[in-house]
Structures are given as structure tokens and as C-alpha cells.
């Protein structure tokens with residue numbers, strides 16, 4: 001079974017899915033992420049699925065679980081780069097992923113995470129100076 | 145035709161270059177020089193080879209033995225339909241084989257009636273296959289053209305940095321809506337836009353299916369990380385949506401394209417203000 | 424008249440097999456030039472059904488073939504197992520209904536993603552689900 005690598009990027013974790021996801025890989029990723037959020041004190045998780053050509057109900061459920069789980073650990077999750085064909089299929093399947101924030105690409109996803117992190121203020125140990133101010137309105141209208 | 149094993153017809157088909165030459169000559173007449181003799185000759189010769197092989201399995205053109213021959217005729221019809229040949233021109237090229245076969249039968253001993261009838265029925269059946277595939281090929285050409293036209297008549301346009309829109313005009317059917325929506329979503333990716341506007345000011349009415357497609361597009365856009373606004377909903381359409389009990393929920397709707405653009409610009413952080421002097 | 428070509432069968436015994444089924448269906452859908460959205464819908468349906476074969480049926484097979492009818496091409500995928508069967512098909516097809524801990528969207532969702540959908544099931548003998556997607 002392949003494992004999906006989890007990278008640290010500032011105070012966020014970046015998961016870039018490049019393989020055909022097998023169910024066990026999905027479950028392992030969920031566990032890995034929970035551990036890494038706690039270990040690194042990350043404030044955000046970015047899941048880049050621009051290379052993923054199908055999302056079925058199992059994978060879709062993982063996004064919802066990771067979002068819920070990271071929220072419990074005081075981190076935001078943003079799913080980025082969903083392809084149009086995948087989005088159309090998910091809607092047809094009846095899965096609209098409530099509670100999962102989304103963005104067009106990694107850059108915009110990072111912007112959402114920074115804005116959220118700024119709103120909540122840094123964790124006690126954090127240095128706030130790597131936070132970049134965002135445009136008025138935040139560009140964070142999507143998702144929700 | 146099940147009773148005939150077609151042995152005589154087969155023998156005629158194989159009776160040499162003369163059949164091919166006569167066929168090409170006869171086929172050329174209705175085509176009036178729209179095809180070069182060289183090309184027609186090659187086509188007839190290829191088709192003849194396919195038919196010789198198929199006829200080993202009898203004379204029933206609907207049988208498996210003729211799968212290749214039917215494919216050849218379908219391909220030929222498609223090609224000729226694209227090049228603007230009429231169905232009768234295409235079929236007569238096939239029917240011309242009859243003349244060649246009759247002449248061949250005549251030559252080798254008067255040609256008995258059974259053989260001539262068999263050959264005639266066989267070519268008729270092939271002609272019919274050609275006719276049918278021609279009709280199908282033409283339909284396909286028409287639907288391809290319709291799709292190209294659709295591409296041209298429903299442009300997805302960029303209104304502002306990060307804002308794209310598709311103004312829909314005329315009656316929407318489910319197939320058209322689907323194609324337009326796919327194009328809109330793809331444009332979001334291609335242009336990196338976070339806002340889409342579907343303007344239906346020019347749409348007189350929608351049915352349940354079309355309304356559902358609009359709705360699904362908005363949700364799909366959201367999954368991709370973009371916001372989609374629907375503008376220009378006419379009273380009748382609003383009526384339909386309510387009557388059908390379609391849940392438009394938290395979808396942003398605006399009365400005009402201008403309002404929708406303003407909304408999109410605001411949410412990207414742009415404020416539009418009238419200059420003091422012009423007040 | 425519908426004709427069928429290129430029948431291929433794969434076993435479904437593990438999660439990796441489910442991935443292989445998806446890949447096979449994708450390749451065959453590309454071959455007949457289904458639109459990208461239709462390919463995605465068919466592969467997603469196949470993924471749901473193959474997982475059901477594995478999770479609920481225990482194990483089984485996927486059979487994929489290309490269909491031709493009236494100048495259109497299509498892909499047929501058949502998922503068969505000899506598991507417990509489905510006692511109440513209508514219930515199983517209700518969106519959100521699950522006998523386990525799933526979302527209950529697999530079967531009902533797969534049906535919405537394809538053009539033809541059929542279930543043949545008998546309690547104690549097994550389940551066969553057949554789906555077809557045609558080119559537009």
C-alpha cells in the first residue's frame with residue numbers, strides 16, 4: 001500500500017495526492033494527518049487534488065472526516081484544485097461535501113488559511129510575522 | 145435468402161478484373177466526375193475484396209461474416225456524407241455492382257435466372273445497408289455541426305479579473321445546458337476565476353431538468369472553490385422554480401447581469417464609487 | 424442490434440483490485456471516446472460498485488466490454504459476487520440507506536451516473552450489478 005506524503009509548509013500541512021487512491025491509503029492518510037497536526041501544531045491543512053481524476057463516496061467522505069477532525073484539533077482544512085468533471089460527478093452522486101472549504105488552487109487555498117489563522121490569532125508559541133495581510137473581503141467567499 | 149449458399153454469385157464476384165472494371169464504369173455515371181476515376185477505382189477494388197471475403201459466409205448481409213463489409217460501407221457513407229454526396233449518389237455506386245455482375249453472368253453462359261435474381265437481391269441488400277448508414281452518418285454530421293454552433297453561440301466571457309460570465313439566450317434543453325455548464329466550469333480553471341455568472345435574461349422558460357442543471361452547476365462550482373451567481377431570472381422562471389419545489393437554497397441570485405457583476409467585484413475586494421464631480 | 428467486443432475480466436479481492444478495475448474502465452471509456460465528464464461518471468460508478476462487491480459481497484469479479492449499437496459505442500461493466508445478496512433492493516437503492524457504516528450513496532449514486540443499470544440478486548446466492556454508459 002502506498003502512503004500519501006504530508007509536507008509541512010509554514011504553519012500548514014500540504015497533502016498533494018498524486019496516486020490512485022486505494023481505500024486503505026485513504027484511511028492511513030486520515031490517521032497520518034491527525035498525528036501530524038498535533039505534532040506540528042499546524043493551523044491549516046491543504047489537500048491538493050488537482051491530479052485526482054475521480055472522487056467517489058469513500059474519498060469524498062475522507063475530505064469531510066479530515067475537515068471535521070482538523071477542526072477538533074483547531075486547524076482549518078481546504079480542499080483545492082478539484083477538476084470540473086470530478087465536481088460535476090460528485091454533485092450527481094449526491095455528495096456536496098458540506099463543511100469542507102474549497103479553493104481553486106494551492107495559492108488561493110493558502111490565502112484562505114492565512115486569513116483564518118489571522119482571525120483566530122496565533123497559537124501561544126507562534127511567531128506572527130510570517131502572516132501576510134489579505135485583500136479586503138478576503139477572497140474567502142467560496143466554500144463555507 | 146437462406147436457401148441460397150450463393151455459390152454462383154461468389155463465382156461471379158471472383159471472375160476477375162472485368163467485374164471491377166465494369167463496376168467502376170457503371171458507378172462513374174451517376175457520380176458525374178465528382179470523384180476521380182483513380183479514387184473510385186480504389187474504393188471499388190477495396191470494397192470488392194471485402195465482399196469477396198464476406199460472401200464466403202453466404203449471402204446474408206446481416207450475418208457476422210459481413211461485419212467487416214458493413215463497417216466498410218458505414219465508413220464510406222460517413223466519408224461521402226462529409227464530402228456532400230447525396231444518399232442516392234452513394235447508394236447508386238453500390239447498385240452499380242449489379243450491372244457488372246449481370247454482364248459477367250451473361251458472358252459465361254447466358255446467366256440463369258436464379259443467379260441473376262440472387263445477385264440482384266444481394267446487391268439490393270447491400271444498397272440498403274449503405275442507405276441506412278448514410279442516414280446515420282448524416283445525422284452525426286448534423287449533430288456535430290450543431291455542437292460547433294453551440295460553441296459559437298454561447299461564449300464564456302471574462303467580465304473582470306476573476307469574473308467570468310455566460311449569457312444564455314433562447315430555449316435551453318438539457319443537453320445544451322450541460323455542455324454550456326461544463327464549459328463554464330472549465331473556464332474557471334483556465335482563467336483562475338473565483339466568480340462565475342450565469343445570466344438567463346434571454347431565456348424565456350426552463351423545465352425541471354434545466355433548472356436542476358443550473359443548480360448542480362452552482363454546487364459544482366462551489367466544490368471547485370468558486371462562487372456562481374445566477375442573474376436575470378424572469379418572473380415565469382421564478383414561478384417554475386417555486387412550483388417545482390426546487391430548492392435554490394443559499395444560491396446567490398441577482399436581478400441583472402450588472403448587479404451580479406457588482407456583487408462579484410465587491411466580493412473580490414473591489415469597491416465601485418461614483419466620482420464626486422459626476423454626482 | 425447490439426454487438427459486444429473485447430471482454431475483459433478482473434478479480435475483486437482487495438483494495439488494489441478496486442483501483443485496477445477503475446483503471447481498466449477508464450482505459451476502455453477513453454477508447455470509445457466517451458466525453459471526459461462521462462468517463463469520470465462511469466469510472467466513479469465502477470469504483471462504488473467494485474467496492475460494494477468487495478465489502479458487502481466478500482469478493483467477486485468485474486467484467487468490462489465494449490458495445491456497439493446503431494453507430495454508437497458504449498461500455499458495459501458487470502460486477503458479480505457470490506455473497507449474501509440484497510434482501511430489499513428498493514431499500515438498498517434509497518440514497519442514504521446503508522446496512523453498515525457507509526454513506527449509503529454508492530448504489531443509488533452509481534445508478535444516477537450511468538445510462539443503464541440493473542441488479543440481479545438473491546439472498547444467500549449473490550449479487551450482480553450491470554451498468555452501461557453510451558457515447559452521446
Ligand SMILES: Nc1ncnc2c1ncn2[C@@H]1O[C@H](COP(=O)(O)OP(=O)(O)OP(=O)(O)O)[C@@H](O)[C@H]1O
Nearest residue numbers: 475479480508515521522525526527528529530550
Ligand atoms: N454486492 C452487494 N452484496 C450485498 N449487499 C450489498 C451489495 N451492494 C450493496 N449492498 C447493500 O446495499 C446497501 C447500500 O449500498 P451503498 O453502496 O449505497 O451503500 P454502502 O456501501 O453501505 O455505503 P457507501 O456510501 O460507502 O457506498 C449496503 O449497505 C449493503 O447492505
Ligand SMILES: [Mg+2]
Nearest residue numbers: 475525529530
Ligand atoms: Mg457502497
